[in-house]
Amino acid sequence: MEKDFNELNSAQTADEEVKESIITHGNLKSAFAWLSFLAFFSVLNETVFNVSLPDIANQFKIPPSTANWVNTGFIIFFAIGTLIFSKISDTYGVKRLLVTGLLIYSGGSFFGFLAQFSFPSVIVARIIQGIGASAVPGLIMVIVAKYIGSKDRGKAFGLIGSMVALGEGIGPVIGGIIADYIHWSFLFLLPMMTLVSIPFFLKVLPNEITPKGKLDVVGVKSQLSTGIMTFTxxxxxxxxxxxxxxxxxxxxxxxxxxxxxxxxxxxxxxxxxxxxxxxxxxxxxxxxxxxxxxxxxxxxxxxxxxxxxxxxxxxxxxxxxxxxxxxxxxxxxxxxxxxxxxxxxxxxxxxxxxxxxxxxxxxxxxxxxxxxxxxxxxxxxxxxxxxxxxxxxxxxxxxxxxxxxxxxxxxxxxxxxxxxxxxxxxxxxxxxxxxxxx
Known part of the structure; x- marks a missing residue:
């Protein structure tokens, strides 16, 4: 019990040190900027393909019901992933999950660009994108709650909310311009820009150690089961x-x-x-x-x-x-x-x-x-x-x-x-x- 209490104190102290390091090293504005950057690109991909759906339908000679799965597949797996990532963040650490999510997001994007000539592959790419992008919304909230001081927390949430609204609004504009003047497949490359944020988060976020120093498969199942039970x-x-x-x-x-x-x-x-x-x-x-x-x-x-x-x-x-x-x-x-x-x-x-x-x-x-x-x-x-x-x-x-x-x-x-x-x-x-x- 005493050991657990000391570990808890150490974790709390680490959290406070991270907050202080963000402020004292002048990284607070950078944190706001990178968090807003990720929020923007996580929602941008919900709307950026919308105006190009008729072009996709024409290229593959498919009806709207089929073409719309370009958006539907992304949204469904985005919703499911958001739930899962936020639930397991305490066990596997925000840094590890965020970087993993961004790599999956970008990997799905690159695969989609390469596989643009096959509609089933496009849908698979959008599903992979949805899974990767889903790491961003929930984990951003965790980062702000844990590693941004309380006096700056409201400002962070407000800025992130504004960037979410901007991403939703400007997505159709960007999508339309790229689809008209280049090709809709180039829309897949946009999320790869999130990779530039990884060095910052690797530097600033703490190394949260998984209990026993290894991947806890039983823990994953437990967390997921707990999440499902919570929602029922x-x-x-x-x-x-x-x-x-x-x-x-x-x-x-x-x-x-x-x-x-x-x-x-x-x-x-x-x-x-x-x-x-x-x-x-x-x-x-x-x-x-x-x-x-x-x-x-x-x-x-x-x-x-x-x-x-x-x-x-x-x-x-x-x-x-x-x-x-x-x-x-x-x-x-x-x-x-x-x-x-x-x-x-x-x-x-x-x-x-x-x-x-x-x-x-x-x-x-x-x-x-x-x-x-x-x-x-x-x-x-x-x-x-x-x-x-x-x-x-x-x-x-x-x-x-x-x-x-x-x-x-x-x-x-x-x-x-x-x-x-x-x-x-x-x-x-x-x-x-x-x-x-x-």
């Missing part, structure tokens, strides 16, 4: 408000993700826009507006309450979807304007879901509960993208319905958006029924 705690599943919040978040985020994945096909078929125009002119204004709407939404929650922000979010999404469905064949720039409302509403909805789900949890359930929310929503986004791709390929909704839509190439997309409105309303009702105030 009966108390969470019996918590009606928690489960309703998770379900509503999954429905809403999955629906919007599916809608966004449809935009490149819509713009290409109806308006004949290039990938760079779709990414920079159509999608970028909406995705970058998330930063502003996130600030506004958080302020409104604090000042006016959750209900107002929730209903505003649902109204903004439904209104933007309805406008697009009615007039999508008139001008492509209407889509650009409407997407600002879509992403603004999504930002409001995310703020409310995160806040209310957190409030529904006991303090000892917070980590597992919020982890389950993030995991479920990531998975829902992948499912939403796959479902929309399937509906586009089957073309079951390809018939005239709205009198305002006259182009035959627009019928399918207009009717698809009407269907997505139904899912948004269902998600809104699920949440409202569970969280309605007396």
């Amino acid at each position: 705690l009966p108390s969470l599943f019996l918590n009606r408000k928690f489960m309703a919040g998770v379900l509503a978040g999954c429905v809403l985020l999955g629906t919007v993700a599916g809608f966004v994945s449809m935009i490149p096909y819509l713009m290409r078929d109806v308006h004949q826009l290039t990938a760079s125009m779709i990414g920079g002119g159509i999608i970028f204004p909406g995705t970058i507006s998330v930063v502003l709407f996130g600030i506004v939404g958080g302020t409104l929650v604090d000042k006016r309450g959750i209900n107002l922000v929730w209903y505003l979010g649902i109204i903004l999404i439904v209104t933007s979807f309805l406008v697009i469905a009615l007039f999508l064949d008139t001008t492509p720039w209407l889509m650009s304007a409407a997407l600002i409302l879509t992403f603004g509403g999504l930002s409001f909805v995310k703020t409310v879901i995160s806040t209310t789900v957190a409030e529904a949890l006991e303090s000892n359930e917070a980590g597992a509960g919020m982890g389950m929310l993030n995991f479920a929503c990531f998975m829902a986004e992948g499912v939403g993208i796959a479902m929309v791709g399937g509906l586009l390929s089957q073309r079951l909704l390809d018939f005239p319905l709205l009198p305002t839509v006259t182009l035959s190439t627009a019928f399918l997309f207009s009717n698809m958006i009407l269907l997505l409105i139904v899912f948004i309303i269902i998600g809104g009702v699920i949440y409202t029924m569970a969280y309605r105030r007396s």
